[in-house]
Amino acid sequence: MPQVFHHEALLRARLDLNLTQEQLAAAVGVDVRTYRRYESGAVNDPRQGFSVRHPTRRRMLERLCVELGLTEEELLLDTNALAHDQRPTPTPPRSTSLPPSAPSPAPESPPASPPTTLVPLHVHALQRAKHFVGRAPLLAMLSPWIAAPRPAPRVLTLLGVGGAGKTAVLDRALAELGDAPQRGGVFVWSFYEDERIESFLAEALRYFARGAESGPGERLLRLEEALRDGAPHLLALDGLEVVQAEGGGGRAHGELVDPLLRRLLCALARGLGAARALVTSRFSLTDLDPWAGDGAGSLPLSSLSSGEASDLLRAWGVRGDDDTLRGLSAPSGGHALSVAVLGSYVGSLLGGDPAAFRSAALVDAARDDALARRLASILSAYADALPPSERDLLARLSLLPAAAEEEALLTMVRAGGMLAGTLAGWGIAELRRGLARLERLGLVFVARAERPLYSTHPFVRDHFRALAAGLRPAAAAALASSSEGSLLRAPRHAPRDTATLELHEALIGQLLEQGRAVDAWDVYRRGLGGFSHLGLVLGEMSRGARVLRAFSAATDLDRQADGVQDDDPHRLPEALPPLSRAELAYERGLYAAALGELGFARRCYEAHNRLVEDLQEPIHLTTGLRTLAYTERLAGSLRSALALVDRAIAIAERDTHPAHITRGLSLRAAILHDLGDDGAAADAFAAARSLGDRLTARRGLWEAERELALGHVGDASRTARRILGQCEHLGWQGHASHAHALLGHALLEERDLLAATESLTRARHWVTVSGEVEAALRCHELAARIGLAREAIRREGGVEALDATNSATHEAAVEADTGLQLATLSGFGPARTRLAILAARAAFFAGSSEALVLARAALAGADLDDARGHAEAQRWVEIVSAPAQPLHTPVPPRPTSG
Structure with a gap:
């Protein structure tokens, strides 16, 4: 039965x-x-x-x-x-028409009858235009795109200069949807208000997965699974330029500086169920160029026409006939924010009389950009015309980085002196009256919440912040937590809870605002514990990368105030001692590598190496060269990696540093193994041992990988278990994850699938915590091989899969494809080859005609220097090409280094 x-x-x-x-x-x-x-x-x-x-x-x-x-x-x-x-029928497998992807999880705590709709969630209120005119053709294009079952493109960018009206158009398009429950969720986030990617992912996961929680390292994957459920979900993301680069420092113009957000948007462009994203930005999303067309596209915002500009001026109370209003708005070039500010100024402060406005002011050169120059002139006139108290209030609001509560403004008032200015003696009543007045003028935006949040347009903020530039250190000091003194001292134990971590991060930002880079570095190193605690123990890779990015931005506060993402690892605070600057660059590389940004990590290590070489610090130089070599190995540049590690060994030998010699020799052995030179690899490992090295941690795991690749499964298993015990005793979670994954491969060779799966579960714990890409790729590879082994054993028993979508083969394909996309986006060359081979194997097991295409693609992408990966890809091309191969015939898995 x-x-x-x-x-x-x-x-x-x-x-x-x-x-x-x-x-x-x-x-x-x-x-x-x-x-x-x-x-x-x-x-x-x-x-x-x-x-x-x-x-x-x-x-x-x-x-x-x-x-x-x-x-x-x-x-x-x-x-x-x-x-x-009459119990509910089992959930059927998903349609095979969907793209290969990770299976969607069940909700953590679903109700008895899961709701089929979601109420739109506006995490941040968008800055609504007080008077909205025009844009009818644009809105007419957006409405059907939002409503389409599967729109093309999947990621659509509203593209325009600052002040063009992007946020207003986005708000208007969403307003047409209303707040009623939708079949697909609507999630609204403003990066102007919060650029923390981990917060964005946590909120989005909680919303789309109906209350589900996850470790920081798994949030992105779980969110992608939730978005893949088939509903027409919409992510509305405002102000993406805040997390994009302007170019320089090795970053392309428009490149997203956070790899997690980049991976999410790339996944959306490739296709996640029926999900789509509508974003606003000043810059094109260059990361999505490979999917231009059906995957990604943009809608440039044009300037307002002369008629629309006249309508907007009238809406603000400006009087005059069409010719008069066209003449008044003409110097603004149809720039939406400029026309709106002009209308507010003339309508509110000049009685609506255009003749009272001196248009000649618009020729003043405040900035290079023509539109910004014109707007700056209007804002200057506006600032002169405002009552001193309102001008001071707007300037102090502009000193705050994002939406602010009344209490933050009161704190600055209570500080007294120059910081309070004409607001001295104000209480909450006066403050609210002043903010209400600025809101009516359209200069301030308020988000109505349990406690109102006040903000202003980034252009307005930049202008008035510049007027109060001399007050920035005083404002940062006033806003610093009263616990600053204790945070500046080394704590007894490095913090673990989110609230304390955020307090330290905020303090670092405030200290950098005050020009106290040395104190900020001290809080990072002693308060947060540096990478050794924040990264290796807590797995807070995104937070660490963001904190250290702030040090580069702080080298030019004017560029930072303008919203420029200065991500050049060579731009380091001159106030820091030279060795601290080198350490900062090095730790930026560690975070970048963990997040899968190998290219940026290389530039960070190169900056570090240049500094320590100039300082004649050989120990730091050999460490930097070795770490750079390790990164080149992950990327697949094996010859470059070998040259770097040879140089590191030579420096260590010259200055007689045995520990650094042995570390270099072990890495050299691993690289030689990848190159296919087994004899030289064995000699290098033996040389390391002859110097007394026990090949602990990563060095021992490299030797275990070699043993496994050579078929010495028992030796590999024993080595992996020994290293695992060491790492777990020392609390080295990343190395322990590596050991668990390696042990899983050995157990798989012994056909103990249950034990191998247990090792996979333990290896993935660190990925869940940290999201470390190298560890995640190991786990995808092991999981795919477990799926293939399960299918092989099942077929050996004569049980054929009637529906490939419900078989272990499908699971293997999902894991291989997910890992392959991650390896490709992150630039992990050898891992990409191994996962591409596994994708071909899964297709071969499933009897798919794509198997040969995938196998040939794996071979084409394999670097010739990656001798083992190239040989394995060649072997699978031959296997898949062979005629009349029985599907149930298992092909023994062949593990490779990694």
């Missing part, structure tokens, strides 16, 4: 015990993605139901029963009983 797995009983039992999916998956010894297939019902074949003939499934069922106190009869139901009881 056919039977099905009763996934609803599993869900109810987990919730009754107040367990998360991750906790229960770890308890039964499987990867969380495998567990989610059981809880969602995806393990039920639509025709054959659920079979437990395979030992792996039998053990899984037994462990679930033990952990949850259930009987097997409660988890397995025959289809007749299911129909008689």
